[in-house]
Amino acid sequence: MFEIECPYCGRRDGSEFSYAGEAHISRPSGDEEISDEAWAGFVFMCRNIKGVQAERWVHSAGCRRFFNMLRNTATDQILAVYKMGEEPPEVEKQPLPSPSGESLGSGNDAVQVMGKGET
Amino acid sequence: MSRYSIFSLLREGLNGQRGWGRAWRQPKPEDAYDVVIIGGGAHGLATAYYLAKEHGISNIAVLEKGWIGGGNSGRNTTIIRSNYLYDESAAIYEHALKKWETLSRELDFNIMMSHRGVLNLAHDEAEARQIKRRIEANRLNGIDSEWLDARQVKEFCPPVNVSPSARYPVLGGSLQRRGGVNRHDAVVWGFARAADALGVDIIQQCEVIAIKTRGGAVTGVETTRGSIKTPKIASVVAGHSSVIASMLDIRLPIQSHPLQALVSEPVKPAIDCVVMSNAVHAYISQSDKGELVIGAGIDHHLGYSQRGGLNVIEHALAAIVELFPSFSRLRMMRQWGGIVDVCPDASPIIGKTRVKGFFINGGWGTGGWKATPGSGHVFAHTIAHDEPHPIAAPFALERFTAGALVAEHGAAAVAH
Numbered sequence: 287m288f289e290i291e292c293p294y295c296g297r298r299d300g301s302e303f304s305y306a307g308e309a310h311i312s313r314p315s316g317d318e319e320i321s322d323e324a325w326a327g328f329v330f331m332c333r334n335i336k337g338v339q340a341e342r343w344v345h346s347a348g349c350r351r352f353f354n355m356l357r358n359t360a361t362d363q364i365l366a367v368y369k370m371g372e373e374p375p376e377v378e379k380q381p382l383p384s385p386s387g388e389s390l391g392s393g394n395d396a397v398q399v400m401g402k403g404e405t
Numbered sequence: 406m407s408r409y410s411i412f413s414l415l416r417e418g419l420n421g422q423r424g425w426g427r428a429w430r431q432p433k434p435e436d437a438y439d440v441v442i443i444g445g446g447a448h449g450l451a452t453a454y455y456l457a458k459e460h461g462i463s464n465i466a467v468l469e470k471g472w473i474g475g476g477n478s479g480r481n482t483t484i485i486r487s488n489y490l491y492d493e494s495a496a497i498y499e500h501a502l503k504k505w506e507t508l509s510r511e512l513d514f515n516i517m518m519s520h521r522g523v524l525n526l527a528h529d530e531a532e533a534r535q536i537k538r539r540i541e542a543n544r545l546n547g548i549d550s551e552w553l554d555a556r557q558v559k560e561f562c563p564p565v566n567v568s569p570s571a572r573y574p575v576l577g578g579s580l581q582r583r584g585g586v587n588r589h590d591a592v593v594w595g596f597a598r599a600a601d602a603l604g605v606d607i608i609q610q611c612e613v614i615a616i617k618t619r620g621g622a623v624t625g626v627e628t629t630r631g632s633i634k635t636p637k638i639a640s641v642v643a644g645h646s647s648v649i650a651s652m653l654d655i656r657l658p659i660q661s662h663p664l665q666a667l668v669s670e671p672v673k674p675a676i677d678c679v680v681m682s683n684a685v686h687a688y689i690s691q692s693d694k695g696e697l698v699i700g701a702g703i704d705h706h707l708g709y710s711q712r713g714g715l716n717v718i719e720h721a722l723a724a725i726v727e728l729f730p731s732f733s734r735l736r737m738m739r740q741w742g743g744i745v746d747v748c749p750d751a752s753p754i755i756g757k758t759r760v761k762g763f764f765i766n767g768g769w770g771t772g773g774w775k776a777t778p779g780s781g782h783v784f785a786h787t788i789a790h791d792e793p794h795p796i797a798a799p800f801a802l803e804r805f806t807a808g809a810l811v812a813e814h815g816a817a818a819v820a821h
Contacts, residue, residue, distance in 0.1 A: 305706035334647035
């Protein structure tokens with residue numbers, strides 16, 4: 287569970303907020319000419335980033351206003367909160383230790399011990 | 406592979422249990438394979454098993470970044486059922502359920518399959534109508550499904566509170582008697598042992614870092630344990646489908662969410678079936694150890710942290726206590742989270758991609774466990790023939806462009 291700093295109301299419990307998807311995605315213009323692929327890309331496809339993502343939240347049980355957030359989706363660390371229409375602020379890069387985001391060799395000790403005596 | 410039997414059990418009993426061999430090898434990765442499967446969960450191992458058994462392709466590596474069955478295969482609530490509304494879903498989940506019925510025998514491994522019945526409760530008139538419609542659809546597809554009124558629900562599962570004065574009174578429910586639960590580790594180990602015996606290399610602690618291509622076709626993978634050449638790569642990675650697909654610049658219609666489950670302290674046998682309720686959002690069964698196994702909902706934000714919010718658990722337990730007032734004093738013993746890849750239509754993605762030789766099986770959302778043997782079976786066919794199995798065809802990635810969604814959200818007794 288998060289505590290989220292609403293830019294209008296201040297720090298509140300995460301259960302007051304709703305997630306509203308990746309931020310800074312604009313609807314393609316020219317509805318008539320858009321290909322099915324481009325339309326599916328806008329409606330359905332997502333980057334689904336593991337790492338730092340710019341995303342929209344709404345303070346649904348509070349001021350009911352939308353705002354943006356930079357959050358590391360691998361760790362849930364909130365790096366910045368900023369208002370709609372603003373550019374995302376510069377934050378320190380948070381490279382993942384591996385594509386899965388977990389340090390290598392993590393996990394079950396039993397497997398690691400067995401791994402040494404490979405047959 | 407030595408067969409497990411009453412005789413091997415007796416022999417080892419007299420032998421002080423010293424003669425059991427390892428159930429599968431710990432091979433070093435070779436330089437090249439015919440097929441590389443990314444992900445050593447139940448779906449991935451099932452895929453390898455059916456490729457080796459039914460399609461004669463045994464030069465296969467299953468690459469697992471952690472340990473086999475340590476991801477969602479070890480985190481789910483093991484509920485098996487096939488009572489989905491739409492024909493496409495009914496076909497694949499029933500395909501799986503038929504395989505579950507004989508899987509212990511086939512794998513020579515007791516997966517502790519228990520067809521104890523799955524009850525989906527209705528709490529208002531609209532939901533009762535919807536469930537009755539689904540029961541009829543199930544029957545048309547040859548799937549056992551029946552309506553129980555409140556009195557019959559009480560007879561079938563006595564701890565359920567069917568009082569008309571309940572906050573959300575139980576009006577009845579659907580029952581699939583062939584549904585049930587099994588033991589997730591045993592399924593993983595059974596598939597691993599059987600696949601290994603057919604020559605499949607199961608390589609743990611081996612994470613894929615990059616996928617190599619040439620001329621729009623895959624040529625191999627780069628892993629933490631060296632590079633491996635292969636003409637066919639199958640991604641079966643549950644909570645990380647988008648991470649693997651992004652290595653090839655493929656976007657998927659998937660959002661990853663944390664999903665939690667929890668178990669209570671062990672108690673004497675109390676419920677001998679599975680009870681699910683969409684309206685109050687709860688599902689519960691009792692393990693053979695006596696723990697009540699309870700599934701919570703997803704956190705609605707995108708997240709890969711394998712941790713969910715406490716408010717989600719509170720919500721699930723409020724519903725459980727509402728349905729089963731007698732459980733209100735039970736203490737919860739363990740709680741955990743996993744990452745579920747949810748598609749917009751709550752149906753999986755199985756099939757080919759625009760990169761030749763790259764196959765994907767993922768997006769099972771909150772309910773992939775029940776499909777394991779069916780999923781592995783149709784995916785193996787898809788990989789071997791480079792063409793979708795008829796049951797897998799409706800679940801191709803192209804459905805999001807064509808608009809032919811299999812919209813099971815809310816339709817399929819799916820508790821989300």
